[in-house]
Amino acid sequence: MRRIILAVAFSAGLVTSGAAQDAEIEANIAAQIQAFKADDFVTAFTFASPNIQNIFRTPENFGAMVRNGYPMVWRPSEVRFLELREVAGALWQKVMIVDGDGRAHILDYQMIQLESGWKINGVQLLGNSDPSA
Template sequence: MRKIGTLFIATFFSLVCVIVAVAASADEIANEDAAAFQEIITSQIKAFQVDNADAAFAFATPKLQEIFRSPENFISMVKQGYAPVYRPKSFEFGPAELKNGQPTQIVTIVGPKGTLWAALYTFEQQSNGNWRISGVYLVKRPGAAT
């Protein structure tokens, strides 16, 4: 009887370890997806820097495109509310991770006035497998850039 109990406990413990390992790996962002996020963000920022509203708008999800209705409306909103993204002095990628279940790329941005920002870019995978930006959340960080 004792061997059966020990075997049961060992099997149960092994099963729990496998479940935890699978759950942990499900929360990770694949390297190729993180690379895609960084390429998309870089391309959109480059489009903003030359005021290419059409190119910048193309990186947004269909839902965002529906909300803003035109590239001109979209870039106007970015100019007014997202100056650090619109005209960054510099930016550096941090980790890509799931935040509240959404794939998120963290970016440190030095804004046009030298202010440090954390930009959290959220992404949505489209039916064709491509990623698009579903939102950007800016958080001012203490200190100034050097």
């Protein structure tokens, strides 16, 4: 009986830990999107991994890339978090973003965990789709 209780307690801890991880990742992405909506590229840049920061060097360069390459992220009308999954050892958070024209875009955010918390290590645009289809 004791083993069953320990097993249940241990698995409950894993579920809680996983839910906390999911919430932290979603909060990180949501906070970056909020910073973009406020044109606060300095804050948005802090959610990017060191690798991404090294590529773009400045918040201004990063902001220009987002405005030009990911306008749906810069000015979304709706953000919905889909599944978080592991692919080849990396965590990927799928996000549906609806732009100002009502078009749905599915993006995949690669996340890495550093001592300072979760950071966005890249974003892939998977394409436009109707998630209800």
